[in-house]
Amino acid sequence: GAVVSQHPSRVICKSGTSVKIECRSLDFQATTMFWYRQFPKKSLMLMATSNEGSKATYEQGVEKDKFLINHASLTLSTLTVTSAHPEDSSFYICSARLAGGIYGYTFGSGTRLTVV
């Protein structure tokens, strides 16, 4: 089956710094990846759709200048949280889908970001 690798799994950063999270499809090519955010004891909220070779599509209310998404290759999408603040602390998780999609979406293991 499809495997999605996400790194880092956990990161602590200081306010005002930027953090990059990587999401890789290991054994398949993903023209589209999705980025979600999850608050404690809450559901997953879609932040943006990452499209290989073009600009990401952001959901309403998500600041595109705060959450920079780059999908430079068919196997890698990155989410950069810029000028992070404590309110950006959250669990971020990516997903991708193998073309032909009989298995549906596969998720990375998530990144727990803490901004201090």
Place this chain on the structure above:
Amino acid sequence: GIQVEQSPPDLILQEGANSTLRCNFSDSVNNLQWFHQNPWGQLINLFYIPSGTKQNGRLSATTVATERYSLLYISSSQTTDSGVYFCAVGDKLSFGAGTTVTVRA
């Protein structure tokens, strides 16, 4: 967007018990998945089931697309089944609020 409602929000089971989780959605979809989120946050894909019935060990799922609901059955529950179960639908995977399952030994 598509609205997804899951019930019950919380479920406490004695080990060995059976249970049914429900997912209602507001529009027709060509994608529906059930996930189990473990305590470390990993989302485990249980079923890709836009319609029909599937079984995998002690778990099974049924989606009645025409009536816009899906059911996840857990039989002979074990403590390792504890966690949050999510239903997600649509091309962009809209998630329900989840059902938190606690299985007690």
